[in-house]
Amino acid sequence: MKRRRIVSAIAVSAAITMVLAGCNSKAKDNGSKSTAKAAFNAAVGKVLNPSDKKGGTLTMANSGDWDSLDPADTYYGFSWNFIRNYGRSLVVFKSAVGTPVLVPDLAETLGVPSDNAKTWTYKLRKGIKYEDGKVVTSKDVKYAVERSLDKTTFPNGPTYFNDFLDLQGYTSPYKDSDPNKLGLKAIETPDDNTIIFHLKKSFSGFDYFAQLPATIPVPRAADTGTKYKEHVISTGPYKFEKNNPGKGFSMVRNASYDPNTDPSSGRKPLVDRIEVSLNVNSDDIDNRLLAKDLDVAIEGTGVGAATQGRVLRDPALKANADSAAIARTWFTAIDSDVAPFDNIHCRKAVLYGFDKTGYQRAYGGAIGGDIASSLMPPLIPGYKKNDLYESGSKPEGDLAKAKDELKQCGKPTGFSTNVSYRIERPKEKATAEALQASLSKIGVKLTIKGFPKGDYAALYAGKPDYAKSHQLGLKVYGWGADWPDGFGFLDQIVDSRVIRATGGNTNFGIKVPAADQLLDKALQTTDKPAREKIWGQIDEVVMTNAAAMPGVWAKGLLYRPPTLTNVFVNDGFGMYDYTVMGKK
Amino acid sequence: MKAYILRRLIVSVVMLFVVSAVAFSIFFVIPRVAGASPDDLAARYVGKSAGAAQIHETAVHLGFTDPIYVQYGRFVKGIFVGEDFDTGPSTVHCAAPCLGYSFLRQTPVLPDLLSRLPVTLSLASGAAVIWLLAGVATGVLSALKRGSVFDRSAMGVALAGVSLPIFFTGLLSLSIFSYTLGWAAPGGTNPMDAANPAEWAYDLLLPWITLAFLFAAAYARLTRSGMLETMGEDYIRTARAKGLPEHTVVLRHGLRAALTPITTIFGLDLGLLLGGAILTESTFSLPGLGQYAVLSITENDLPKVLGVTMFAAFFIIAANLVVDLLYGVIDPRVRAR
Numbered sequence: 001m002k003r004r005r006i007v008s009a010i011a012v013s014a015a016i017t018m019v020l021a022g023c024n025s026k027a028k029d030n031g032s033k034s035t036a037k038a039a040f041n042a043a044v045g046k047v048l049n050p051s052d053k054k055g056g057t058l059t060m061a062n063s064g065d066w067d068s069l070d071p072a073d074t075y076y077g078f079s080w081n082f083i084r085n086y087g088r089s090l091v092v093f094k095s096a097v098g099t100p101v102l103v104p105d106l107a108e109t110l111g112v113p114s115d116n117a118k119t120w121t122y123k124l125r126k127g128i129k130y131e132d133g134k135v136v137t138s139k140d141v142k143y144a145v146e147r148s149l150d151k152t153t154f155p156n157g158p159t160y161f162n163d164f165l166d167l168q169g170y171t172s173p174y175k176d177s178d179p180n181k182l183g184l185k186a187i188e189t190p191d192d193n194t195i196i197f198h199l200k201k202s203f204s205g206f207d208y209f210a211q212l213p214a215t216i217p218v219p220r221a222a223d224t225g226t227k228y229k230e231h232v233i234s235t236g237p238y239k240f241e242k243n244n245p246g247k248g249f250s251m252v253r254n255a256s257y258d259p260n261t262d263p264s265s266g267r268k269p270l271v272d273r274i275e276v277s278l279n280v281n282s283d284d285i286d287n288r289l290l291a292k293d294l295d296v297a298i299e300g301t302g303v304g305a306a307t308q309g310r311v312l313r314d315p316a317l318k319a320n321a322d323s324a325a326i327a328r329t330w331f332t333a334i335d336s337d338v339a340p341f342d343n344i345h346c347r348k349a350v351l352y353g354f355d356k357t358g359y360q361r362a363y364g365g366a367i368g369g370d371i372a373s374s375l376m377p378p379l380i381p382g383y384k385k386n387d388l389y390e391s392g393s394k395p396e397g398d399l400a401k402a403k404d405e406l407k408q409c410g411k412p413t414g415f416s417t418n419v420s421y422r423i424e425r426p427k428e429k430a431t432a433e434a435l436q437a438s439l440s441k442i443g444v445k446l447t448i449k450g451f452p453k454g455d456y457a458a459l460y461a462g463k464p465d466y467a468k469s470h471q472l473g474l475k476v477y478g479w480g481a482d483w484p485d486g487f488g489f490l491d492q493i494v495d496s497r498v499i500r501a502t503g504g505n506t507n508f509g510i511k512v513p514a515a516d517q518l519l520d521k522a523l524q525t526t527d528k529p530a531r532e533k534i535w536g537q538i539d540e541v542v543m544t545n546a547a548a549m550p551g552v553w554a555k556g557l558l559y560r561p562p563t564l565t566n567v568f569v570n571d572g573f574g575m576y577d578y579t580v581m582g583k584k
Numbered sequence: 585m586k587a588y589i590l591r592r593l594i595v596s597v598v599m600l601f602v603v604s605a606v607a608f609s610i611f612f613v614i615p616r617v618a619g620a621s622p623d624d625l626a627a628r629y630v631g632k633s634a635g636a637a638q639i640h641e642t643a644v645h646l647g648f649t650d651p652i653y654v655q656y657g658r659f660v661k662g663i664f665v666g667e668d669f670d671t672g673p674s675t676v677h678c679a680a681p682c683l684g685y686s687f688l689r690q691t692p693v694l695p696d697l698l699s700r701l702p703v704t705l706s707l708a709s710g711a712a713v714i715w716l717l718a719g720v721a722t723g724v725l726s727a728l729k730r731g732s733v734f735d736r737s738a739m740g741v742a743l744a745g746v747s748l749p750i751f752f753t754g755l756l757s758l759s760i761f762s763y764t765l766g767w768a769a770p771g772g773t774n775p776m777d778a779a780n781p782a783e784w785a786y787d788l789l790l791p792w793i794t795l796a797f798l799f800a801a802a803y804a805r806l807t808r809s810g811m812l813e814t815m816g817e818d819y820i821r822t823a824r825a826k827g828l829p830e831h832t833v834v835l836r837h838g839l840r841a842a843l844t845p846i847t848t849i850f851g852l853d854l855g856l857l858l859g860g861a862i863l864t865e866s867t868f869s870l871p872g873l874g875q876y877a878v879l880s881i882t883e884n885d886l887p888k889v890l891g892v893t894m895f896a897a898f899f900i901i902a903a904n905l906v907v908d909l910l911y912g913v914i915d916p917r918v919r920a921r
Contacts, residue, residue, distance in 0.1 A: 064882075068689075075632065150672065151631070151634065151641065151642070152641055152670075153671070153672040153690075156630075156631050157631055158632075159631065159633045160633075162635075162638075163633075174672045174673050225672025226690035227671055227691075244871075245696075246689075246696065246871065246876070279869060279871065280772040281868070284771035284772065287755070287759055288770060454883075455624075455628065455884075457632075458624060459620060459624050492632075492633060503624065503627060504634065504636075504639060506633075
């Protein structure tokens with residue numbers, strides 16, 4: 001077989017010169033075959049190709065590297081989706097269609113709050129084992145959370161436990177004088193099946209923290225610190241077979257995983273093997289998906305611009321695609337510390353004046369997402385429609401109202417300011433240009449300033465003194481929720497108290513005291529519907545204060561080869577669910 | 585000759601130090617001069633919700649709070665005696681020549697580079713053989729058949745070769761020969777996973793040809809012009825007048841002289857490619873040094889950028905050294921001087 005391939009490859013040598021010189025190819029479109037059930041958006045809100053057939057290999061590829069396979073050190077959305085294959089956290093987003101639901105995974109039930117939501121207790125299921133057959137205990141979960149606190153060793157992961165646990169100076173199990181390295185007083189483990197978290201302030205949504213990968217148990221004996229990511233000990237249905245950091249890894253079934261201990265999560269480990277390639281050219285990933293040579297683009301952000309056009313033009317290919325809504329908003333923050341945006345009427349002027357359709361075009365039109373009327377995406381529970389600046393009725397902008405607001409601001413002929421964007425993101429550049437064009441109609445002159453993505457928050461747009469001294473009044477940005485919940489979406493972009501003078505902020509100057517107060521109120525509200533209602537109120541109060549220009553509620557055009565079974569978009573992650581996919 | 589080689593070796597080592605100092609300055613000194621504080625630099629290497637205390641702790645951990653000369657001294661010391669790094673529960677020793685420790689991945693740079701070197705070596709060496717044979721042969725024939733259909737066609741293809749970027753030709757050839765016809769390995773195939781040399785060659789065939797197409801085109805044009813110039817020289821006429829066979833005149837007297845500039849360019853090109861064929865590796869998703877360089881730059885991971893820069897500099901300097909030494913072998917006029 002290989003010899004035949006090599007012989008045929010010789011033909012490549014002969015033919016390639018002509019092709020490379022510009023001959024038009026008559027390339028067949030292998031992706032044009034589709035199943036009878038396949039249709040555009042067939043995997044949104046329903047399961048496509050439901051099946052219980054086991055076997056096969058799932059091939060996945062990512063255009064970049066993984067931040068880390070270590071549960072303590074990962075923050076990528078696709079990683080939190082995928083990690084459920086090899087790790088079981090206390091609580092998990094259920095693998096199911098529809099509104100994202102948290103269900104107990106390692107724990108028997110969701111967390112039991114007490115002391116005004118400052119204490120949370122979980123009981124572990126019995127019989128859950130590591131891949132080596134050892135039983136998981138609550139102490140392993142405590143140890144896992146403890147090590148996630150060490151941000152010198154694990155800098156990538158979120159800091160929710162650092163921010164909310166009553167640490168009393170505790171920094172790391174690696175500096176812990178306790179012989180068992182379990183000296184953190186904020187977490188108690190009275191027995192091997194019980195774990196109790198003590199917070200320094202109330203947090204009604206602690207179950208969202210309990211679903212973080214940091215609660216995936218880590219056996220202390222196997223912990224090698226920064227090297228643990230090279231072989232994470234599995235508690236999920238798959239374990240690592242080979243791992244070549246920066247290149248890829250493969251997983252096989254974990255014989256110690258007992259599905260009877262996993263009644264709630266919805267996991268469906270059908271394939272025998274998972275192969276993941278890293279740092280694969282993104283255009284090549286798209287080509288391989290269409291050629292059925294690859295099953296999943298693991299990043300889950302959708303196909304590239306060139307492939308997008310090809311898929312949408314070809315009905316057969318389009319039938320294998322889904323436009324998945326993501327809990328992410330592309331928006332432009334208005335820095336209220338940069339004059340004249342310290343005046344609410346100047347902020348309202350740009351909100352009325354900018355062309356919302358231009359913003360949407362910058363993100364690829366309707367396929368890139370819907371025009372946003374407010375900051376919070378509709379996927380977030382508690383979302384309540386508010387459209388104070390007529391994005392629905394006058395999406396091209398209401399110039400009359402904008403000019404009226406300019407008069408009230410004391411700038412009847414307009415003003416000049418700068419708009420910043422990340423230079424590696426052409427859509428953000430297009431957004432800045434669209435804003436420049438539309439706001440010039442009301443006399444607001446924008447000068448476009450690009451900054452490197454890696455330093456955008458640390459040194460430029462997210463550093464208050466730089467932004468003020470360089471007159472960065474408008475800052476093009478985007479934000480996705482860590483999980484589909486108001487706290488996960490709003491906390492880091494509208495809470496004015498998280499703004500640090502040293503930079504690195506993702507709140508680019510939104511300062512609304514009423515929003516801060518509502519955030520505090522939500523954290524203490526244990527009644528879920530009441531808490532979710534507050535998220536909607538915060539969204540409204542931010543818009544009432546004209547603190548940001550909402551652009552687009554993001555969508556991604558995902559492509560699924562017809563060879564896959566059990567395909568659906570998990571709204572908890574805004575991408576296909578990676579724990580249920582099978583092969584035909 | 586020995587003194588000459590020794591002198592060149594010393595100059596090469598000095599050059600490597602100069603490169604390391606310049607690269608270090610670009611990545612570590614210039615940002616500081618431009619006003620970035622140690623915490624500003626550290627902010628690149630923390631998670632998105634990190635607080636000021638965590639950022640400062642990271643700055644200390646990564647050594648950004650030390651004076652610049654201490655940071656550079658640590659880097660140089662690591663090359664000669666190695667360096668210890670904290671992994672959390674224990675400390676690991678990065679043996680000499682330690683080219684630093686990735687800020688983001690928290691792994692030593694050199695093993696990463698060495699693990700990727702075979703891929704780049706495989707790509708560059710295979711492509712070099714193809715482009716050298718195809719390019720020089722085409723150039724010689726074009727020069728000998730100047731103005732013929734072959735000459736015009738070959739130079740036309742060569743023009744296309746130097747004009748078409750690899751990310752275009754690479755993706756096009758993948759789309760046709762791999763995904764449509766199934767004749768070649770798909771992108772992302774690691775040739776080092778191959779079970780035997782034949783599979784290794786099969787995995788690399790498309791990248792080789794794509795990369796060689798670009799270089800062969802340039803070499804064909806270069807060889808043609810060199811040959812046209814050389815074949816008009818007096819000593820070629822003399823050789824013919826002496827009754828030497830035409831193939832001896834062309835190959836021993838004409839091509840040999842024309843090869844001198846080719847050798848220079850070849851040495852530089854090969855050295856450059858051994859430091860990482862960035863576009864080819866990125867297009868075909870080959871896990872080599874070029875892909876590593878791109879990844880390091882996009883992630884702003886300075887030790888990795890510095891490491892791959894040093895690695896590339898080493899190959900370029902080594903290739904130059906070899907070329908200089910080869911001059912004497914190829915061109916008797918150089919040896920005579």
